[in-house]
Amino acid sequence: MADTRSNSRVAALLIDLQRDGGDALHRQIEGSIREAIRSGRLRVGTPLPPTRALAADLGVSRGVVVEAYQQLVAEGYLTSRTGGYTEVAIGSEPAVPAEPAAPVRPPLIDFGYGRSDVSNFPRSAWLRSIRRVLADAPNERFLYLSGRGMPELRQALADYLNRVRGASVDPDHVVIVNGYAQGIALIIGVLAGSGARRLAVEDPSADDDARPVAAAAGLSVVGVPVGEDGIRVDALERTDADALVLTPSHQWPTGGVLSAESRAAVLRWATRRGAVVIEDDYDAEYRYDRAPIGAIQGLAPDSVVYAGSASKTLAPGLRLGWLVVPGGLVDAVAAAKITADRGSPALDQLVFADFLTRGEFDRHLRRMRPIYRRRRDLLLTALRDRAPLLRPAGIAAGLHLVAWLPPDLDEATVVAAAARRGVAVHGVTPYRLSSAGPGGLIFGYSALSESSIVDGVALIGEVLDELRPES
């Protein structure tokens, strides 16, 4: 490298000028650029610095650089482009590198959960919010942040959650995070640091966030069985834990909705034990047939940590999430956020705040709800017509449902046979902590076309007919 011998600077780092004897300066510049292109360090399409800038950086006259560029253009290494700049003409293509571990043969129809319909992402409205933020945001909003997040977004979310989710939110209790996964990791870290030993989770429940994070933090994880109406409070009563992760509005994955009586019982359990309830409100915005279920946080803001995100409503790629934390924990959670990454990106927060306060978020949800409802209705019809052995449940809300298998059909066998037909569908069993419980299939329908839904269910119906031809 040229570190100490050349007087080149930033863009000229690859050029190793030796002034005492040796080749002419323009030859040295040519040679360095040529070698950089050959070795792949300068890739095709890379713009070279303007001759004037490079000459100044190298401390040579501009003519020297012009001569070097011209030679390399003549040799085909460089090319002159409109606009007066020069770029690398040959070498390896700047191909987009392959994603690691891409499946060799993706399924033709994927009922996998968690894939929002990002083809409906409100790009124009989002751009309008960005334009306003870039025009209006004070400079200091670009500096380091508080652990809680931007005050504009905390206020907008408090207003939204109080209005739409029946929550009881003080903006000072909101902590902005990069999605639910980070949020649950921060909370569990804080609880573990303050002496928590056992985390209760629903059984079945998601296996890729709270459970591994708790295990890594040294907490033991205990499952509480779930019935048709969400967590079974009789079983919870017998559970010894310092915190409980709960999906009261739409149990994941089985879809049950916790009754008013059970909610009160959960909160009594928490109060009696001094335990914290972590409410994962992952898809409450989509509710199709009945009254919306308010957040349990609104009933007991001092016992409940509320967690939400834009992953299901807008796009997972935004990595926008939020926690509402009881007063006694919020400083610790904000401090943990600072330690983790110094706060979430500023512009994204301001854009989402603008998007919320201007009613764009409500508008987007109003637009998406009938789209998802229609897909759900199609799925239910297809299940009834093409796979009548399956018994759908948890259909009132969200972006997925569970269809229970008859007891004599083995879940893993069905899932494997469907995969051989090109249909990806998850079973419920892998999400159980105990091995007991009926088999079922999880149908995520939010990102599938209507024809894919019908075709996929028909293929699964054929699988079921083959596995149980007598039915």
Added chain:
Amino acid sequence: MADTRSNSRVAALLIDLQRDGGDALHRQIEGSIREAIRSGRLRVGTPLPPTRALAADLGVSRGVVVEAYQQLVAEGYLTSRTGGYTEVAIGSEPAVPAEPAAPVRPPLIDFGYGRSDVSNFPRSAWLRSIRRVLADAPNERFLYLSGRGMPELRQALADYLNRVRGASVDPDHVVIVNGYAQGIALIIGVLAGSGARRLAVEDPSADDDARPVAAAAGLSVVGVPVGEDGIRVDALERTDADALVLTPSHQWPTGGVLSAESRAAVLRWATRRGAVVIEDDYDAEYRYDRAPIGAIQGLAPDSVVYAGSASKTLAPGLRLGWLVVPGGLVDAVAAAKITADRGSPALDQLVFADFLTRGEFDRHLRRMRPIYRRRRDLLLTALRDRAPLLRPAGIAAGLHLVAWLPPDLDEATVVAAAARRGVAVHGVTPYRLSSAGPGGLIFGYSALSESSIVDGVALIGEVLDELRPES
């Protein structure tokens, strides 16, 4: 709450309709909204749903909702706005909540480090990149992400670092993170998980990232003294550690530049021990007087983790950082990133990739370099003229310099006396692991106006004159 008794939906959650007897429906709607406004749940400026939408949600005729709204407008609770919507007219103002722990009386002139000049953030160019990304990005870019980050950005960064920093970067070895703090936390977590026990850091060095993270991960932290030219390799030779955090291009805070011989010695130390060098390349883009110093990563890509960010070049609020990780560690670091937060925000990554590949980043640096150089030159002149007792060092690069105190002046006394005059300046001593070493002041100059620089130094000069009147 209205959970089970009403047939209202999302925005209508606050409205508790009872159909069997009781008040007329429009009276019930009025009462619910009035109560929500009084209690602060609906804040001034909050838009109400369109009458048609609310009526559909509640299962009442539109006239009922219109009547309720009209009554509340008449009473002054609501107001009709142009555009045909109705919003809350009274109640508590949606004030921006106060930032926690704001200093009661901020310093008049703040030489604090790490505050980029965000008033020069390239808002227009950034918006152009956003517009292109929102127009062109394929839908799947909005979904969940790989732990490494967007392929477009990893390629653009590899090209940039190879071209400008003399690095040797394969895009598959890049992991996008939310700034340096998250990057160092991920690396230290991976190293701790693979058996590392001791982390070496420069002494003095930053006290708010690697050191607390390592301690929290159970590593012991050992300081290696720093001389005028960066880390002292004679001391490093005697150091037993599994990893070393290094600022070779511009030691933080003392400003030394590691010589070619010392770089080779550091790498020999690492190879001999199987240790990892973590290169914190925090401000290399700003170099004023001499050749740029290439990244040490380019010399030994299999032993060095390179860490960079956009915090000093663009804005800390972006939370954009990157790691270049040796092949044997990159999968583990990417997995740790997924566990931490499922990947950095997608749009931000695509925007920065566009910004880099179109040469906007180079253009921004070319614009900023003379601005910062002029501030540095002014600072040096002011120090010479107004505070000649101080001896500046580390002036060749970056956004700060250290000015050493004469041995008979106590650093803490000077810092406190400056603060009483309204000048914030940090001492070097708080950043030392050992107590030994001369006293000095850290002057961050990147975010100060030219007059503030001159006035601030003059005030410090007065402080020094008072503390040592004989000089």
